[in-house]
Amino acid sequence: MKSSEMKNKDLLLYAVTDRKWLKDGVTLADECKKAIDGGVTMIQLREKELGYDDFLAQAKELKTLCQSRGIPFIVNDNVQIAIEVGADGIHVGQEDMHADDVRKLAGKDMILGVSAQNVEEAVTAEKNGADYLGVGAVFPTSSKDDASEVDFETLKEICQSVSIPVVAIGGITEDNIKELKGSGIVGISVISAIFAQEDIKDACERLCANTERILPADSSAYKDIKGAIFDIDGTVIDSMKIWDKAGLMFLEKHGIKGDDDLGKRLFAMTIGDAGKYIQENFLPNMKPEEISAGVNDVIRGFYINDAQPKEGMIELIKTLKEEGVKLTVATSTDRDVFMPCLERLGLDKYFDGIFTCTEVGHSKAEPEIFNQALELMGTSPKETWVFEDGLYSAKTAKSLGMKVAAVYDETSRHDWDEFRLMADAIIRIND
Numbered sequence: 001m002k003s004s005e006m007k008n009k010d011l012l013l014y015a016v017t018d019r020k021w022l023k024d025g026v027t028l029a030d031e032c033k034k035a036i037d038g039g040v041t042m043i044q045l046r047e048k049e050l051g052y053d054d055f056l057a058q059a060k061e062l063k064t065l066c067q068s069r070g071i072p073f074i075v076n077d078n079v080q081i082a083i084e085v086g087a088d089g090i091h092v093g094q095e096d097m098h099a100d101d102v103r104k105l106a107g108k109d110m111i112l113g114v115s116a117q118n119v120e121e122a123v124t125a126e127k128n129g130a131d132y133l134g135v136g137a138v139f140p141t142s143s144k145d146d147a148s149e150v151d152f153e154t155l156k157e158i159c160q161s162v163s164i165p166v167v168a169i170g171g172i173t174e175d176n177i178k179e180l181k182g183s184g185i186v187g188i189s190v191i192s193a194i195f196a197q198e199d200i201k202d203a204c205e206r207l208c209a210n211t212e213r214i215l216p217a218d219s220s221a222y223k224d225i226k227g228a229i230f231d232i233d234g235t236v237i238d239s240m241k242i243w244d245k246a247g248l249m250f251l252e253k254h255g256i257k258g259d260d261d262l263g264k265r266l267f268a269m270t271i272g273d274a275g276k277y278i279q280e281n282f283l284p285n286m287k288p289e290e291i292s293a294g295v296n297d298v299i300r301g302f303y304i305n306d307a308q309p310k311e312g313m314i315e316l317i318k319t320l321k322e323e324g325v326k327l328t329v330a331t332s333t334d335r336d337v338f339m340p341c342l343e344r345l346g347l348d349k350y351f352d353g354i355f356t357c358t359e360v361g362h363s364k365a366e367p368e369i370f371n372q373a374l375e376l377m378g379t380s381p382k383e384t385w386v387f388e389d390g391l392y393s394a395k396t397a398k399s400l401g402m403k404v405a406a407v408y409d410e411t412s413r414h415d416w417d418e419f420r421l422m423a424d425a426i427i428r429i430n431d
């Protein structure tokens with residue numbers, strides 16, 4: 001991977017190797033495979049004891065593994081080995097070769113990571129060509145003897161002072177990671193919370209999920225963005241649950257108490273079918289159309305009075321607008337249902353155009369709605385991001401060459417593993 005192709009998402013869970021944790025008969029490649037299976041997005045080979053030839057042989061093995069699994073491979077400290085093995089990148093600290101010299105030797109395409117402990121080092125590293133920063137130790141660590149600690153405020157100041165992405169490193173565990181929320185980091189870099197664990201794959205899965213949970217929906221993740229297309233339900237508005245519950249709430253109004261199973265059955269039906277089902281099973285004296293209209297009223301009432309934004313989305317939309325990005329809506333929900341909510345939240349004024357599947361005459365499994373949004377914004381697919389909680393809609397957007405920010409929503413959790421992998425950025429706040 002070239003440095004220009006690296007996304008923030010590639011830095012989500014960055015594993016740094018340490019052979020001191022290897023069990024008998026197990027190789028670093030074996031352990032790295034488990035880590036990649038668990039969701040590690042980048043690997044750094046860190047060898048402090050090996051001679052040149054052994055270091056090179058190990059680098060070749062891990063480079064082949066990472067390449068076959070589609071994640072970047074980085075070499076720690078040794079620029080020569082990084083170049084010889086054709087690594088994707090090199091990571092150097094303040095005591096190692098200077099970043100500008102590394103850049104000259106390694107060329108513009110190699111990913112260059114630099115350690116920084118304060119704002120001055122961070123700003124200098126960016127000027128000297130760093131593509132990302134590793135900042136730490138953010139917690140006490142036993143994996144690096146000479147690591148000095150970096151407090152939360154300094155980490156935050158560093159993130160605010162540079163435009164390149166920052167990962168935190170040092171003593172990070174699946175529990176303390178939540179303390180890094182709000183710092184501005186795009187990911188974490190970890191040794192022992194991965195390689196010292198009994199079940200490496202399992203540990204990585206939890207670290208990944210917990211890291212996703214602390215990342216902001218901020219605009220810095222969306223490289224080269226000129227246009228943005230927002231889904232509404234489950235993306236901008238926390239409204240998916242009402243579709244799940246509307247049938248039950250309607251029944252409750254008529255004094256009938258349903259259970260979760262009934263809720264799930266009704267959710268899987270169209271509103272028309274739900275009307276028929278409720279009539280046949282609970283309200284024989286009411287017409288199915290009246291029931292369907294009643295369920296619809298429950299939904300509308302929720303949008304008018306109660307629906308809340310997903311965390312961080314209002315701020316994101318405002319920031320993108322301020323940055324001159326064209327904004328549109330593409331939604332499967334009918335205009336008269338969601339507009340009162342957008343208006344109540346003061347969001348309607350930010351959008352240059354609003355497209356609904358009903359009005360366009362095609363679902364989001366087809367390209368029409370996205371193409372109409374692109375045409376109105378006058379942006380090309382590759383400079384346009386689609387913010388979506390629905391995997392199938394995201395697949396359509398991807399097939400048109402657009403970038404996708406996957407927004408986590410509880411109702412589509414079963415798709416998340418596939419969705420997070422295909423997306424160019426992830427928004428998963430407080431699920």
Ligand SMILES: Cc1ncc(COP(=O)(O)OP(=O)(O)O)c(N)n1
Pocket residue numbers: 014016044046076077091092093094095096113114115133134135144167169189
């Ligand atoms: C991602 C990442 N961040 C920081 C470091 C530390 O690098 P450095 O300060 O050069 O210390 P050593 O790792 O070389 O002991 C890192 N390796 N990776």
Ligand SMILES: Cc1ncsc1CCOP(=O)(O)O
Pocket residue numbers: 016136137140141142143144147169170171172189190191192193
């Ligand atoms: C390499 C490095 N640089 C700063 S802290 C550190 C060690 C990170 O290891 P761990 O995740 O086990 O604390």
Ligand SMILES: [Mg+2]
Pocket residue numbers: 076077091092093096
């Ligand atoms: Mg170093």
